[in-house]
Amino acid sequence: MIQPDKIEEIIYSSDLISRDLSWLKFNERVFDQILKDTRNIFEKFKFLAITASNLDEFFMIRVGSLYNYLDYDKVRVDYSGLREDAFKMKLMVECQNFHVRLQEHFLKELLPKTEEAGFILSNVKNLQPEEQQAIKEYFFKAVYPMLTPMVFDGYHTFPILMNKLLIFGVITINEGDKKDNRKLSFVQIPSNIPRFFELERENVMIFIPIEEVIREHIFSLFRNVNIESVNLFRITRNGDFTLEESEDMDSNFLEEVKRKLNERKTGRVVKIEIEEGYSKWMINLLKERWVINDDSIFRISRKSLMDFTGLWQMIGNKRFKEKIPSPPNPVPPLSYPDAATEDIFQVLKNKDILLHHPYNSIEPIMVLLEKAVDDPSVMAIKMTIYRLAKNSRIVGALLRAVENGKHVSVLFEVKARFDEENNMREAKRLQKAGCFVIYGVTNLKTHTKLMLIVKKDENQVTRYVHLGSGNYNEETSRIYTDIGLLTTNEVLANDVSEFFNVITGHSLPTTYKNLLTSPREMRKKLIEFIEEEAEHARKGLPSGIFIKLNSLEDSEFIYALYRASQAGVLIKLIIRGICCLRPGRMGLSENIEVLSIVGDFLEHSRIYHFHNNGNSRTYVGSADAMVRSFDKRLESLFRIETPILEKQLMNILAYNLKDNVNAYRMQEDGTYVSKQTESNEEPFNIHEKFFNLTPEMITDVKLID
Template sequence: MKFLAIVGSILAEFFMTRVSALKLQVEAGIVERSVDGLTPAEQLELAREQAQRLMRDARACLYKLMPQLERAGVFICNYVALNAEQQEYAREYFERVAFPVLTPLAYDPARPFPHISNMSLNLAVIIRDERKRERFARVKVPNTLPRLVPVPPPPDAPAKSQCFVWLDQLIKQHLDALFPGMEIVEAHPFRVTRDAEYVIQELEADDLLETIERGVRQRRFGEVVRLTVSPDMPDKIRVILVDNLKLEPEDIYILEPPLGMSDLFGVYSLIDRPDLKYPTFVPHYPRLLANTDDTFVAVRQRDILLHHPYDSFTPVVEFLQEAARDARVLAIKATLYRVGKNAPVVQALLDAVRNDKQVTVLVELKARFDEESNIEWAKQLEAEGVHVVYGLLGLKTHSKIALVVRDDGDEIRRYLHLSTGNYNAVTAQLYTDIGLLTCDEDMGADASDLFNYLTGYSAKTDYRKFLVAPINLRTRLEELVQREIEHAQRGDKAHIIMKMNSLVDQEMIRLFYKASQAGVKLDLIVRGMCCLRPGLAGVSDNIRVLSIVGRFLEHSRIYYFRN
């Protein structure tokens, strides 16, 4: 069920970003073919077909799951299947909890069509007044309430069973309370997905923070790119929605309920059955750090590689907390991308500046869907006296790095944390990532140069050990691939293993094809999108692509070159 929620969430983001971009290209009249030989219109048509299939498959999977849940004592019921006792319990919940939150919005010549917010679940209601006139109204299913409402289990259910009914069905059954004196003709659920992309005119922006804030506000009013409805919604209601939401018929997706599969995250949390969930996972705490209360002493002994979430994220937080308290620490510099709402890393940085450390933080405001959280942290950090910068013009700062400058008595030493993962204590328990604690001199010097590049002006193009995009990362990766090609051409063993989130870069894909044709063995571990096609005769025979799907989200990037 949790995986189905993830599928629903990712599909929603796909529509908000990818499908919306294709629609804009079609509307702009762009007909140039992409590298795969398709026009934007052709890509959009295929994307819609595949998305429709995926959404239907997800529901088929959920329906197969329901009987298994019932055998385990978890009942997710339709309202019509409830017995009298359950209906009475549900009615009391409606009157006590749901009814005060609901706001029916009418649509008639005197009142305009209401704004339908992004990702909202709604009921399209047709009422009939005393003059037999039919009217349209919209009732938003509040996302501040759980999607599933608990009711007593059936009499014959196993001990400790749990039973739930869908909130939207409960509201639908009690619409007469919202429209007293009116006849409820029919009501049907629908859900809206809006374009979440916004254009940032950075070159013209006097204040990037203000520009991003404005863009986030505009997102709420983005063009509708997907409307999901149930099969029993009649054409007359669909026409009202299409006309007022300015949709094309192709933007409507007819799906069996429940609409909004991402809401299953809440269902997973509601079900109090540890035996049906992953067992409690306790991460390992590195022995070298466990034997000392001074992280700096441990890091001076040797580099410490952390593999989250198998290794605890706590040492990273403690590294910054110790730096904030340590009288010998002179300065702390960090990049923040997605830190979340309750962020102990940010709290450590705030403590540091309160303890008179020099603290510089780059907050990336363009972290999609985390902009509001990052804006709030940036304001709070600035208010406390932290030097806050917002990244480079035209680039998104995606690196995760923390630099602590400390007076060790014999010398000024730089301590570093480098990571593929965000400084987010919550996702660090859910994502696989690699982190490195080190005081390597070359890396420390590189980190200082990198922060000077990020916060000031720098034309530096050479680093000692760092590969920095967009300066030298691509060039060096291409050199490493080319070196494997040369070994293969000489008849020597050549092997590349690369673990990444996505593979969509055309130039690198062509280079991988070239390597395969030269006899290099390539194992690519790609979590998400992969535009490379493995196993094509004469092109990619030596390339294997796989994706790891398990308890944790694969987020680490690791590149291996045999030679």
């Protein structure tokens, strides 16, 4: 076994930073939002719930993937240089340390401040007699009928315990039995029972965790036996799977997805959270059953709370709806200031519209689609759909379009992680109505966001196109920063039409003009652009690379940036989440700066800008610089050539680099330091500044002096 100090030496010697360790650093930046004095307790609870949800997904997907290698004795060498066993040891140490930070901050800093904010987290014993009676009535009327004790012994098989549910492990003793008379039963708390029972007092709301309601009355489930111990725990299962390539993309494909969803519910256990004071006999039984070690067992104080994602019920309580500050109302796009009065069809014939969400509403996209649905001159609508809002206007509009006799083609990506069931349901609705539905493309995940509307006015056919970095989702468009382009540009319209033919048929594209696509050419072309910047630098010409992404992980792309840095190219990267590039290392990357923006909005847009000796190239789209984006997904990046729109994108990059409220600077060792304001410097918060942008403010924007 490698010693811990040797592990750190191996990690630091690598030119690349581990994807998983980098992700943990990202979640630390989310957690850091809780520490900001400017946020109230409700905002802090919101970010605590987000942090916990992120961690759940990390264990399901990334730790689950690691176990796929461990369980089947497959070799995996992480970017850190560590093999699978040593890397798991390092990863679990980091996860345990982070878990302790979360728990301690909740207990010591957040919980004591709840009463002054108007609410209390309480157990049953601390309630008044009449409140305890209300709890008792609630339990026996609403909760008791929902609970099912499941015993495990020599006569009963081990029950299926569900992913991310709260579970009681109850050890009972029957005095009439002979030796070894302990039995273990499980009581799962169904997910459709509210996380907290709510009581109102005159000036305060009381939230009683459902596990405390059940714990107080659990004896009613185990009559005429002695209860030795009651142990609350929660498990996280492996949710990582890869769909196998299938030639049959209809019913068989959907059945494959359904089967994999069931496997997600019963995949191998990768994490146990358990209350302190637990039965050692029970935990040893579970460890043996699930082949799990102590480093994957996370202990929680009885005074704390298991599963912070449940805090959403408190945050969303109608009594506190004003406590979470709402962002300002969206402003009109700079390129479409008269959005409320102008006919969008006519506008797009004359100019392009660049949308920057959430500062600009998604409404122009919805207006374009809904006008197209009811316009008799519109002949066809084609879309790619990755994630939708729960009550999506998109689906309603497409259903009406089919009813109105229009040709509607939709690629529904049913492999969109955690949205598979919703996407399958909505896709079937459209297909039943007569829409041509494609359920993904072979073994590739379609992540690109495209819409094409074909309209015939008299003898002229016009194609209206939307290309974007974000989903067609009215809900997330209010909290995710994304870029979208509405255009009738013939070059882009030809590219998008060609791309839809590739997706829906059996067509091999010719060269796109202003579209980069994967898995065909995206990595190759982007690296060519990087290498051209390096060549300019070697010739003493102006050069610069400015990129904004969610994640930077592809090693070929990273090493191309390293080579450009060594050639003298100025490189500034704004990477919200995972960054496997190591900045500021002498002889390797001293010309590379990496910032991360984490704040009120989730930074989701992707922008690639290359100075190109003054003949700039700027691309926007759905693709991060990741192996999966370049090799395993259908992705697209589209070029913005209109000078004023390109200036707007350059300004987005410039503002991100200027932010000193939400920004973190990445260090060579992979840690991050909050970017602080200088003594003579005003706070610059992009999540506020973009609401006040004017055309004049972007006229003279420069990324290179």
